[in-house]
Amino acid sequence: MYINGVMELRYVKLPKENTYAFLESLKDWGVLYAPVKISEKFYDFREIDDVRKIEFRYNRTIMPPKKFFFLPKEKIFEFSISKADYNEVIENVESFIVFGVHACDIFGLKIMDTIYLDELPDKYYRVRREKGIIIGISCVPDEYCFCNLRETDFADDGFDLFLHELPDGWLVRVGTPTGHIIVDKNIKLFEEVTTQDVCEFREFENKKHQMFKYHEDWGNxxxxxxxxxxxxxxxxxxxxxxxxxxxxxxxxxxxxxxxxxxxxxxxxxxxxxxxxxxxxxxxxxxxxxxxxxxxxxxxxxxxxxxxxxxxxxxxxxxxxxxxxxxxxxxxxxxxxxxxxxxxxGLKEDSCPPEITEEMPKRGFAYGTSTGGEEL
Structure with missing residues (x-):
């Protein structure tokens, strides 16, 4: 699993006919959450009883997966004024799996980690990150997607497993020791990756890149x-x-x-x-x-x-x-x-009219210098 302290790269194939069996096996690791269709237009991550209700080709969920780690509302501690005392509340979080996370949302969690895990770790966030398993899934962009411009359309890490769609199944990238264990415990469901699988993976990624609406430089x-x-x-x-x-x-x-x-x-x-x-x-x-x-x-x-x-x-x-x-x-x-x-400046109306004496001049900050004079 490790070579000179570095985790060995591993790729396996999950045949299409074994997909639901694999999803059922994930319930052995905790509560399973995945995207489901909740209305004509909207999807959201919900707890899964029937794995056949999982949506594999969704665009975006209403709420991002951060909701499982940074709760919309949570109790921090209980207090008593008369006793001048408080009791910290940290829930006994059970293990859970979030399946079907897109690459951009994986980057979202990585950003949240830099905020809530690095210098001053947030114990409420940390306990959920330690209990959560992330399984990513490939996607194709619609007209609202621009993750390619943000360099978040392909995740190198931040997941335990990542499933890339193939015509007859999924090419699975293993990202963590936990991901290795999940595969090993269900090894009968997987196959070796073939040269044809690699070609189809590459073709999918190339087509996906061309499907983005915007191909621009946003560096500045x-x-x-x-x-x-x-x-x-x-x-x-x-x-x-x-x-x-x-x-x-x-x-x-x-x-x-x-x-x-x-x-x-x-x-x-x-x-x-x-x-x-x-x-x-x-x-x-x-x-x-x-x-x-x-x-x-x-x-x-x-x-x-x-x-x-x-x-x-x-x-x-x-x-x-x-x-x-x-x-x-x-x-x-x-x-x-x-x-x-x-x-x-990428639209025809990007630049306002030329500055004249009658118009306020534009400058740094809110158009004034530190001395209050217009720039």
């Missing part, structure tokens, strides 16, 4: 966003925004949360709750003294674009993984991609 995007803080796009698009926070709640890498103390009816005991928050809500930037760091909808709208397009230093990728959820699930039909393409 984060800098252009900072230089174009006065671009008219910000006013136009933020006016459309409903400030509902849908884009944050469906994002694989949004990690903001709020903490509230919820008292019980006895007025003495209670619990501290952590739950997801959204930078698009007015309350997000509100602090003591009724001061708000981002009092306007426009400032909150801009903040999200700057945040998602900043770079994660450890992984060398942006905090946006190109899944397309924020556009697909936006009730105001705001296109995150097209707004970014406007800033990049």
């Amino acid at each position: 995007l984060r800098y252009l966003l900072e230089m174009e803080m006065e671009h008219p796009m910000w006013n136009e698009q933020s006016e459309l925004c409903l400030a509902c926070g849908n884009c944050n709640l469906t994002c694989p890498t949004c990690r903001c949360y709020e903490v509230q103390d919820i008292p019980n009816l006895d007025g003495d005991t209670g619990a501290r709750i952590r739950r997801w928050d959204s930078c698009q809500l007015r309350s997000h930037g509100l602090v003591a003294g009724n001061h708000n760091f981002r009092p306007t909808k426009k400032s909150r709208f801009m903040n999200r674009y700057l945040c998602k397009n900043s770079y994660n230093e450890k992984l060398g990728i942006s905090y946006c993984v190109g899944c397309g959820r924020c556009t697909y699930f936006c009730p105001a039909e705001i296109s995150f991609v097209e707004n970014l393409r406007t800033i990049l």
Whole structure:
């Protein structure tokens, strides 16, 4: 399994006729979650009783798989005022499997790991990551996908197993020791990978690359966003925004949360709750003294674009993984991609009219120098 301390690469083939038997075997490892169709247009990760209900060719789920590790709402501790005491609450998390995770969502989890596992590990997140098994699956892009521009369309690691679709089954990449054990325990379900399988894998990947709608260079995007803080796009698009926070709640890498103390009816005991928050809500930037760091909808709208397009230093990728959820699930039909393409100058209306004496001049930050003078 290991050669000189490095895990040996391993590829096996899962024939199509053995797919459901393999999925049933995963239940031996814990609760099985996978994408299922919940309406005419939408999919979501749900607990699986009948493996035949699993959707293999879905575009995107409503909620990203981060919901299994960073819970939308969880109790942190219980307290008693009279006793001046608190009891930390860490759930007894059982092992579970998340099957059918796309490459972009795997990168989303890797980004979350850099936030909640690295310098100051979050014990609530860590216990779920230790108990969770990730099994990825190949996909083909639709018009909302742009993970190729974010370099998140192919995952090298971050999974225990990854299934790539073949005409007659799946080419399986083994990513961890746990993945090796899963394969070994079900070795009768697998076959050796043939030269034909490799050719079909390569053909699938080449076709997938050509199917993306956008093939552009976004390397300078984060800098252009900072230089174009006065671009008219910000006013136009933020006016459309409903400030509902849908884009944050469906994002694989949004990690903001709020903490509230919820008292019980006895007025003495209670619990501290952590739950997801959204930078698009007015309350997000509100602090003591009724001061708000981002009092306007426009400032909150801009903040999200700057945040998602900043770079994660450890992984060398942006905090946006190109899944397309924020556009697909936006009730105001705001296109995150097209707004970014406007800033990049890739659309006909990207550049505003020439600066004249009657128009405010654009500059760094919000158009003023540190001394308050217009630049």
